[in-house]
Amino acid sequence: AQSVAQPEDQVNVAEGNPLTVKCTYSVSGNPYLFWYVQYPNRGLQFLLKYITGDNLVKGSYGFEAEFNKSQTSFHLKKPSALVSDSALYFCAVRALPGYSSASKIIFGSGTRLSIRP
Amino acid sequence: DTGVSQNPRHKITKRGQNVTFRCDPISEHNRLYWYRQTLGQGPEFLTYFQNEAQLEKSRLLSDRFSAERPKGSFSTLEIQRTEQGDSAMYLCASSFGDRVNIQYFGAGTRLSVL
Numbered sequence: 001a002q003s004v005a006q007p008e009d010q011v012n013v014a015e016g017n018p019l020t021v022k023c024t025y026s027v028s029g030n031p032y033l034f035w036y037v038q039y040p041n042r043g044l045q046f047l048l049k050y051i052t053g054d055n056l057v058k059g060s061y062g063f064e065a066e067f068n069k070s071q072t073s074f075h076l077k078k079p080s081a082l083v084s085d086s087a088l089y090f091c092a093v094r095a096l097p098g099y100s101s102a103s104k105i106i107f108g109s110g111t112r113l114s115i116r117p
Numbered sequence: 118d119t120g121v122s123q124n125p126r127h128k129i130t131k132r133g134q135n136v137t138f139r140c141d142p143i144s145e146h147n148r149l150y151w152y153r154q155t156l157g158q159g160p161e162f163l164t165y166f167q168n169e170a171q172l173e174k175s176r177l178l179s180d181r182f183s184a185e186r187p188k189g190s191f192s193t194l195e196i197q198r199t200e201q202g203d204s205a206m207y208l209c210a211s212s213f214g215d216r217v218n219i220q221y222f223g224a225g226t227r228l229s230v231l
Binding site: 004032034036041042043044045046049090092094104105106107108109110 | 121158161162173175208210218220221223224225
């Protein structure tokens with residue numbers, strides 16, 4: 001069965017410092033991996049995805065994520081945090097087409113990122 | 118605005134009443150998804166449509182829940198005989214095709230069952 005784990009409920013970082021939001025996954029076969037961000041009273045916004053290719057993927061707002069197959073991780077990173085990055089971040093996984101229940105995305109429980117000025 | 122639109126944004130109802138939510142996807146998107154999100158949790162998959170066909174339903178979708186997408190455009194999610202446990206944010210998402218499958222989400226409908 002597919003699953004996603006975000007081990008930290010909250011991450012606190014000072015503005016200007018690098019940030020990392022952790023994610024590990026479990027899926028049959030090769031995964032599609034995603035990061036979404038949720039701001040208050042707004043829908044989830046797509047940040048970035050990993051399908052295949054380079055393990056380091058770049059996304060919106062200066063975020064990037066590193067796919068590590070051996071550790072089954074897909075941590076979200078940003079070199080220099082902004083106060084405006086404060087939001088709820090979700091990691092998600094989807095199995096490639098051809099596997100059962102392949103069309104749905106499984107989301108982690110979310111990590112609240114708080115950037116202090 | 119050409120994003121995913123959900124109505125209403127908020128719904129307060131009494132236990133036992135029926136409620137219906139609407140989702141208008143991005144116009145060229147052939148896939149439409151419904152999720153439920155409770156406080157402190159990530160979205161949980163409920164069901165999805167490819168055009169007008171409902172292709173998958175989660176076990177979370179009890180007999181009181183029904184979803185339709187009659188013409189392959191907008192979709193409705195109905196909950197009959199609501200229970201307090203149905204209180205949640207109901208999210209709709211749409212995508213085009215399958216290969217890339219970036220799902221674009223609406224702002225959600227927040228349901229409160231009293």
